[in-house]
Amino acid sequence: FQIKAWQRIEGVTLVGVADLSAKARAALADLGVETFETASDLLDQGLDILDIATPPQTHADLVRLGLGRAVAVICQKPFGQDLATARDLVAEAGDTPLFVHENFRFQPWYREIARLLADGLIGDVVQARFALRPGDGVGPEAYLSRQPYFQRMERFLIHETAIHFIDTFRYLFGELRTVYADLRRCNPVIAGEDAGLVIFEGERGVRLTFDGNRTLDMPATNPRLTLGLLEVEGSQGALRLDGDGGLWHRARGARWQAVPFVFEDVDFGGNCVEAFQRHVLAALQGGKAETYARDYLINQEIEEVVYRSAARGARLPLPVPGGGTT
Helix, strand or coil, X not given: CHHHHHHHCCCCCCCCEECCCHHHHHHHHHCCCCEXXXXXXXXXXXXXXXXXXXXXXXXXXXXXXXXXXXXXXXXXXXXXXXXXXXXXXXXXXXXXXXXXXXXXXXXXXXXXXXXXXXXXXXXXXXXXXXXXXXXXXXXXXXXXXXXXXXXXXXXXXXXXXXXXXXXXXXXXXXXXXXXXXXXXXXXXXXXXXXEEEXXXXXXXXXXXXXXXXXXXXXXXXCCCCCCEEEEEEECCEEEEECCCCCEEEEECCCCCEECCCXXXXXXXXXXXXXXXXXXXXXXHCCCCCCCEHHHHHHHHHHHHHHHHHHHHCCCEECECCCCCEC
């Protein structure tokens, strides 16, 4: 997705791709992409941006490699192997731009929901619930066709998947104040948790629920489009996101009506990868970025408390940007 998106953006030259796999390099070469065996070889070509799309355990070395060449770095999430590593990388970056590739907040339905909420369509938000239902985690072959390392992750649902929705909840509804989490493993072939109920209290007492289960599905032409269903309830009505990317509005006392909304169904998540990349380019040209790594750390700090809450069976306060807890 990253390669295709960079190739679509005017004014951008994809210098090349480094991949350890000879098979992958051959496939990319057939598509006319210059390939390299190592990231160092790629960086030797002279870059403005290094875009890292690799598993978490490889992030630290690759980020440091890019920072050492003083190029802007984009790193896929989960950002680093753990929170301590992520903090170290942010400190080492200094003034060199370091971004986390968090693209869910750039999915077109969330940008539109944010606009509708800001316009006051449903009044004051009271509560929201996202039900993660991709249905891709069933049986002994779960995840093997796309991302086999998922099976070996000791922290899975929250660290790999729900981190997207922690960030999206903060984007849509403001900072999170407390959390209660109940996590479990449904598919015994994986190492980590694949289901969980996580209840956040947000600003002004808004209740936000992440109800995730990767073994369950939902009605959708392509379950990977939205990965789940969102409903936001307010003092004057409600908004709903369905599994096909459709938006629905219900005024208080009325029935559901479709919201006129068109998006580009390209690659993943309504072309959110390209939207994110364009956002980074705008930031590097003087704009304001939403996903600088230093600002993204709060999501990973919240992730740590989610796991702590599940281990203790307790509702816990959450850290807030700038340090401290609520």
